Amino acid sequence: MRSPARCSTPSSTAATQIDKATGDTQYDPLGALYALLEHETAQTFIDEFAEVPINAGNVVWIATANDARAIPEPLINRMNVYEIPQPDRDGARRIAQSIYAEIRNAHTWGARFPETLGDAPLDALTQASPCGMRRAMLNAFGNARIDGRHRVEAPDIQLDRQSRRKTIGF
Numbered sequence: 001m002r003s004p005a006r007c008s009t010p011s012s013t014a015a016t017q018i019d020k021a022t023g024d025t026q027y028d029p030l031g032a033l034y035a036l037l038e039h040e041t042a043q044t045f046i047d048e049f050a051e052v053p054i055n056a057g058n059v060v061w062i063a064t065a066n067d068a069r070a071i072p073e074p075l076i077n078r079m080n081v082y083e084i085p086q087p088d089r090d091g092a093r094r095i096a097q098s099i100y101a102e103i104r105n106a107h108t109w110g111a112r113f114p115e116t117l118g119d120a121p122l123d124a125l126t127q128a129s130p131c132g133m134r135r136a137m138l139n140a141f142g143n144a145r146i147d148g149r150h151r152v153e154a155p156d157i158q159l160d161r162q163s164r165r166k167t168i169g170f
Contacts (some may be wrong), residue, residue: 018075019065030075037061037078089126096125099133100152103141112150113141120154128159135160 021029032048035041036056043057061079065071068081087095100117104110121140125133140156147156 017065018063019067019070030072033061033075034078037075092126093122095130096122096128096133096137099130099137103134103137109145110141113144114151117152118154121152121157124154124157124159132160 018030032045035045036059039057042059043055044053045056046053063079068076086092097117101115104113104115125136128136136157136159137152139158140152143156143158144150144152
């Protein structure tokens with residue numbers, strides 16, 4: 001069930017990875033899936049908050065996760081699990097180029113940058129996840145402009161090496 005995570009951007013819709021869905025003591029966000037993943041109960045599903053009956057019996061559900069072990073066993077038993085390996089170097093470079101182009105084309109200032117990212121910045125991005133690539137690329141555009149350039153260079157790429165950000169606490 002390993003797959004690249006999708007990051008939300010103004011031009012795309014993203015789903016939460018199912019292994020990261022957490023709830024509080026009052027509501028389990030995965031709870032509805034138990035009924036929705038069974039064809040018979042999905043046909044007469046009633047959301048507990050909206051209280052609107054829907055027929056979800058013909059819906060094909062697709063979920064992503066980085067760690068299938070974090071998904072409750074009763075849910076895993078209702079799914080087909082497909083392991084997707086991490087991309088090789090060339091695949092990671094194609095993903096990085098695609099993210100570069102997407103960000104570049106989404107902003108008017110992007111027209112000042114070349115259509116393709118150079119080899120050195122692409123190589124610098126190959127160690128990151130797609131979400132990490134996106135964060136690094138957004139920062140790299142800014143770093144290039146701070147230096148007065150309209151091209152991203154390898155030193156502009158700063159990968160977030162921390163697995164979790166520190167929380168702000170009081």
